[in-house]
Amino acid sequence: MRTYTCAKDLGDLKAAVNEAFEIKKNRFAHKTLGENKTALLVFFNSSLRTRLSSQKAAMNLGMNSIVLDINHGAWKLETERGVVMDGDKTEHILEAIPVMGCYCDIIGVRSFAQFENKEDDYTEKILNQFIKYSGRPVFSMESAIVHPLQAFADLITIEEYKTKARPKVVMTWAPHPKALPQAVPNSFADFMNEADVEFVITHPEGYELDTQFTRGAKIEHNQDKALEGADFVYAKNWAPFRDDIYGRVVNTDRSWTVDSRKMSLTDNAYFMHCLPVRRNMIVSDEVIESERSIVIPEAANREISCQVVLKRMLESLS
Ligand code: CP
Numbered sequence: 001m002r003t004y005t006c007a008k009d010l011g012d013l014k015a016a017v018n019e020a021f022e023i024k025k026n027r028f029a030h031k032t033l034g035e036n037k038t039a040l041l042v043f044f045n046s047s048l049r050t051r052l053s054s055q056k057a058a059m060n061l062g063m064n065s066i067v068l069d070i071n072h073g074a075w076k077l078e079t080e081r082g083v084v085m086d087g088d089k090t091e092h093i094l095e096a097i098p099v100m101g102c103y104c105d106i107i108g109v110r111s112f113a114q115f116e117n118k119e120d121d122y123t124e125k126i127l128n129q130f131i132k133y134s135g136r137p138v139f140s141m142e143s144a145i146v147h148p149l150q151a152f153a154d155l156i157t158i159e160e161y162k163t164k165a166r167p168k169v170v171m172t173w174a175p176h177p178k179a180l181p182q183a184v185p186n187s188f189a190d191f192m193n194e195a196d197v198e199f200v201i202t203h204p205e206g207y208e209l210d211t212q213f214t215r216g217a218k219i220e221h222n223q224d225k226a227l228e229g230a231d232f233v234y235a236k237n238w239a240p241f242r243d244d245i246y247g248r249v250v251n252t253d254r255s256w257t258v259d260s261r262k263m264s265l266t267d268n269a270y271f272m273h274c275l276p277v278r279r280n281m282i283v284s285d286e287v288i289e290s291e292r293s294i295v296i297p298e299a300a301n302r303e304i305s306c307q308v309v310l311k312r313m314l315e316s317l318s
Helices: 013-025 049-060 093-102 118-122 125-133 148-161 183-194 223-227 260-264 285-289 295-317
Strands: 038-043 064-069 106-110 138-140 168-173 198-202 232-236 270-272
Touching (some): 013 148, 013 295, 038 049, 049 064, 049 148, 049 295, 093 125, 106 295, 125 138, 138 148, 168 183, 168 223, 183 198, 183 232, 223 260, 260 285
Parallel strands (some): 038 106, 106 138, 168 232, 232 270
């Protein structure tokens, strides 16, 4: 595997989930595979889970890991070609990326959508420069429009907890005070569309996602109706994708918050969220603290999803 940005990069998803389950049984089974190999984890944005789970996954495989926080201690990077660099940016990304590639074998990149230019975000301008210029296998650790490590961990979690062959999975928009990227819902939709589940998306009008990710998924604007009979409720906020309101907060309607009444409409569903989550905006205290909340095992599976990806990238090196 040379790049990891979407479900298709994993090939057969059932095989990938089975590989994850095998790793989960013994996460040190391949502890020599990464000997003398280094993962460089580059963060343009903050992280708790991705940072820790990626380092842990690398350690389980015997790899070294280096974390670079671009905004804390590195030179400020210029990303546009042709710019006269007489401002505060000291280094160009076109030198920085190949230099980073000199010190490692695999690179992970976290680089959120900027919401300044939709085309720049939706062409994955930063991530694709790493893919093009680093000379190394590159995986997204949540880039502008995708978060495939999260979505793979979500799928592993659903496969672990499901009690029906084909569960109903509802991804619901929920309110948030700030504009959040579409990366998590985009990748969740990408993975659910490839998985053996009944997938429904519910959101207010105006919050339609990019159809390259939602594809044929059922969209239901009535949240109560969408939640009926759900086996898994996946809550997430995202800012609009639509051109005229791209990346803006146009709705903070708290009637969309997932609370006990909403969960009572489901078939005793499990509650999921990628975290971090704002309580009593996205989800009520009662729901996230309930026995049906699986947000912690979901986060724990981030180590496993990353380990599958790193293992496959290491295998492609040899
Ligand atoms: N879910 C997730 O990616 O968490 P972090 O932003 O803390 O890495």
